[in-house]
Amino acid sequence: QKEVxxxxxxxxxxxxxxxxxxxxxxDRGSQSFFWYRQYSGKSxxxxxxxxxxxxxxxxxxxAQLNKASQYxxxxxxxxxxxxxxxxxxxxxxxxxxxxFYFGTGTSxxxxx
Amino acid sequence: xxxxxxxxxNRITKTGKRIMLECSQTKGHDRMYWYRQDxxxxxxxxxxxxxxxxxxxxEISDGYSVSRQAQAKFSLSLESAIPNQTALYFCATSDPDKxxxxxxxxxxxxxx
Numbered sequence: 001q002k003e004v005x006x007x008x009x010x011x012x013x014x015x016x017x018x019x020x021x022x023x024x025x026x027d028r029g030s031q032s033f034f035w036y037r038q039y040s041g042k043s044x045x046x047x048x049x050x051x052x053x054x055x056x057x058x059x060x061x062x063a064q065l066n067k068a069s070q071y072x073x074x075x076x077x078x079x080x081x082x083x084x085x086x087x088x089x090x091x092x093x094x095x096x097x098x099x100f101y102f103g104t105g106t107s108x109x110x111x112x
Numbered sequence: 113x114x115x116x117x118x119x120x121x122n123r124i125t126k127t128g129k130r131i132m133l134e135c136s137q138t139k140g141h142d143r144m145y146w147y148r149q150d151x152x153x154x155x156x157x158x159x160x161x162x163x164x165x166x167x168x169x170x171e172i173s174d175g176y177s178v179s180r181q182a183q184a185k186f187s188l189s190l191e192s193a194i195p196n197q198t199a200l201y202f203c204a205t206s207d208p209d210k211x212x213x214x215x216x217x218x219x220x221x222x223x224x
Contacts, residue, residue: 008152034212042217042218043202043215043216043217043218044155044202045214045215046213046214049212051156088154088155090213092157099157099170100145100157100213101157101161101171102147102154102155102156103154104152104153105154106155106177107217
């Protein structure tokens with residue numbers, strides 16, 4: 001079983017809509033959760049991190065964490081064509097020091 | 113100037129050759145990482161280092177070795193390259209509170 005799983009997509013949404021990206025993880029003791037955005041041919045860049053159950057908002061982005069169900073999601077409101085990218089979920093499982101496990105990523109296309 | 117740099121950015125080599133990928137950072141972080149990224153497999157950790165004297169194997173260390181020459185430099189070596197090591201390689205650093213990883217621009221390696 002993979003540590004972190006994501007639907008690879010592709011996910012397509014019209015401009016202005018809400019994009020919803022989901023991620024599940026296997027280590028129930030995981031404490032830290034991250035969403036990265038990666039444009040084609042570029043390096044990942046951090047969008048948000050979340051540690052506590054519930055929602056965390058940053059501009060158009062909202063991360064949601066549910067530790068009981070072992071999933072973390074990212075909502076992008078008012079999606080823009082510039083949001084078209086691959087979104088990577090990363091988890092820092094317990095007892096792994098500072099290792100991070102990444103999902104395979106979800107490809108998002110925002111259609112103008 | 114970029115905080116995390118990688119050299120070379122692109123490299124084509126032949127099976128059996130030794131190759132070294134280099135990573136330098138100006139962020140002052142103690143923790144450094146090497147990942148490879150393959151289509152459909154996401155980012156996978158090869159090696160990581162918490163300081164100059166601390167080197168740890170990651171998920172897929174076979175066929176690779178590393179050297180931490182200084183706090184700012186972390187090199188990845190392929191002693192005898194093989195075609196299935198063709199991938200995009202990323203170096204990353206993380207801050208002391210473990211919340212964020214900063215990625216270099218990547219090295220695209222092709223082994224013929």
